[in-house]
Amino acid sequence: MPENTVVVGIDGSDSALQAARWAAAVATACGAPLHIVHAMPSFGRNLTETAAAIQAAIMSYQRDSALIFLRAARDAVRQDRPDLTVTTEASETPVDEALIEASRTARLIVLGGKDVTGAAAVLLGSTTLRVATRAECPVVAFRGDRVAVADKPIVVGVDGSDAGVGVLATAFEFARSLQVKLVAVRSWTTRAPVGDVTVPFLIDWDALEAAEWSALTDLVDEWRQRYPEVDVECVVETMSPGRALLRHAADAQLVVVGSRGRNALTGLVLGSTSMNLLHHSPVPVMVTRAAAD
Missing domain, CATH: 3.40.50.620 (HUPs)
Incomplete structure (x- = not known):
């Protein structure tokens, strides 16, 4: 081959x-x-x-x-x-x-694509999970019924981690190859665990949102310079990463997420966001490894 x-x-x-x-x-x-x-x-x-x-x-x-x-x-x-x-x-x-x-x-x-369940992740795993967490190249779990490349965008989840950087690099590469727009999604939430915030009404939520925008655009701009032909839209959502990506997947042709590496429990390796997408996404889901790999 x-x-x-x-x-x-x-x-x-x-x-x-x-x-x-x-x-x-x-x-x-x-x-x-x-x-x-x-x-x-x-x-x-x-x-x-x-x-x-x-x-x-x-x-x-x-x-x-x-x-x-x-x-x-x-x-x-x-x-x-x-x-x-x-x-x-x-x-x-x-x-x-x-x-x-x-x-x-x-x-x-x-x-x-067959559905990936929580039981499969924790107990036996599945072919999709085993390959996605151990492969040395990106892995796509096929979802939906579209069998041709469309003019719909690619959606990528960005969180600033090493895996997130690798995801963004892969998403830019495939957006260029497919000649489609890229939508980079970063999410944050106003919820905090009990005890973390004692006086929540004193938090400057606008400043936090501005910081999230800055972190996303700074990271995206680095890759935009390497792929100037790719049209990119940055989106910051105040909801969980899984909900944010599923929201944008409805109008996309591919969702790109990251794997954290290797671990005995594939659910922990992929994380809840990737597992949620593998289970619920209406379009193909690409899982890619950390940038260091």
Whole structure:
């Protein structure tokens, strides 16, 4: 697989097929080839005999159907984009391991979207969560039903952390490739934990909001100088980050958020904002690593 390839993982579902078509549109916009991967499902260990039997049946079905799934995805992509370079791969490796390995040289990993629940994050995880928290390139959880690049903006959440800087860099890069507007969203809230504020009516809320605006625009201006062709809008919202990003996602084609790194609990790694978006976003969600990575 050439470097900077857009990679999409499929499992034969309709959602994965749509993800492949969307990934092809992004690959075309980025001038990159597309690599479609089908790998074995990932299961937990220490399974009961019944669960192990179900696992074996599922894996047998997936193995027997792999070439059919790959051919269907390839044909759908080529029907949309006959000039795009498309390769396929059937792997016996668990899907999360296969995609994490591919991320070492890929430009982007795309996954067909299934809901990510809190139980999945805390107990077993899911393919989306495992890949998003360990991949070495940005990972997109496909959401919605749009399979082509539109003229709608990309929304990015900015919080000033190292992960936030990496998110902003990635968002600018893809906004330039897709030739769309970028909306940088920073949120803050007038709520404070009990005990933090003893005389709340003495707080200069206007000054705090001005400080949030200054922090956002200063950070965005650094990247605007590197990507002068990208039209950027800065937005400061007085609400939680998750609510703020979901509010703007309704009019966007992609939301970009950050991962904090690696941790045993994927929910803690991604944070509540990213988990909320993976569960509720109506459009694809891109998770990217910290700038240092």
